[in-house]
Amino acid sequence: MAGTPRRRAVLILTVAVVAIWAVWAGRGAAPDPKGGASAAAGHDRPAAGEVALSCTGRVEGASETTEVGAGVDGVVAELKVREGDHVKAGDVVAVIDRRELKAELSAAQAAADSARQARIRILRGSRQEDRERADAEVAAAEAVVAQAELQQRRAARLFEQGILSEAERDDVRRNLDVSQARLKAARKAAELVKAPPLPEEAAKAEADVRAAQQRVHAAMQTLEKCLVRAPMSGTVLRTILKPGESFSTLVPRPILSIADTSRLRVRAEVDERDVSRVFPGQRVLVRGEGWEGPGVPGRVERL
Template structure:
């Protein structure tokens, strides 16, 4: 047989023997009123639950209100600590003679280092910069001796001028005055040839009669041969002037002009090489030569 006992809403079951033993050990003076005093009032327990919930929600609300108030206080205090910023237009002011000087130890490493030299050999006659000077790209920093190169350049320019004049003359052809002059030269040469021939024939007849020596006859014949050759040359020159230059002559003259122009460009470039220029803008670090070297 089992025995059931409820305590706080829970039921406990005990064996009958154990229950009897427990009942026997209890004092016999316990009555019904004492038992009723041990019973838990369910109505009071149910009424206490809403009150506990109200207390819990009230505590949560108070904590939330305190946190919100603290955050508002911090935000208000931070807003008071911020100073107003005044926006003004920046203006440039001349300091005058005063300069800001910063003194510090250290060394400077060049971003780019270039060694400057010359493509031709020659004696240095002028150094226009020194160590520490700032130069710009293309600026002349030294000069080499150029007397011989300059003389060759002038000689090439003179040859070019002569070649151009020769070409212009051939392209223009012979003028009437030149033709008349060449014809007059032919007539003069022919007259000299005829006189030399008559003199040689006269001395030849005298030599047959023994009046003149053999040497005089030979001299007269030599003068006649020279006069005849001069006449032949004058006639050929006249024909050339009358016909005018041939295409081959004009082409040859043009080639001579081009050759002279190339010579002028070469010596002009050589003359430019005597001026040593800075390849980049920068500061002169070292100088390896002096004037006269």
């Protein structure tokens, strides 16, 4: 029916990467994903029985374009690649500002060191000098008790002889009681100094160390996410953000895009009138506007 728009079929052509890349290299630019392309079956100039088609298309990597972002929000501090650069999987292609995260990591590491030292003190118990001091206090208290016992026995004899009054005898007895109480306290203190840590204290110290180490690990992981790595080997097609611009994991705006250009393909729109003249596996030559020299050979991948 007149005036009805013609439908178009999408033609996927696998082309020779070396040849087609050389075409753009000679033009001094990476492939334009929106550039025009035309396809012809056979040779540069179609012979009898060969097909020449002119259609809109674009050149793209054999794989889908991958948009690359960071694992954390922040400001882009550095772009390490430019459009057209080839990268390997795992290469750092951009860096998010890490200054605040580095400070947080240092604080977490200091807290972890403090927790480890506290655990050592608890598991080790008191210092040697503390133990020696406790033993000395016990020895001194024992000497005082021994002297008080001697005085108490002497006071008892003198009381029997009528030389000491009952009140004086009772004072000597009270001195002995006090010295014995002090000896008991000194021995108890020495036992506490030499005692191993309580199970709950040791468990808490271990838990504190583990929690501090987990905070360090989390800070290191966050810091690592600031290094934006290429998820695949390929070519940088486009850089979207520049140093100083903000990246957010909530906003669908990548830092750059990468595609595998080890194999290239042309995605062309074929008019419905020409669909019957094209079939999968057909050999083609691809040309584009402004190209010089022979076309780039390829095959029809699918229609």
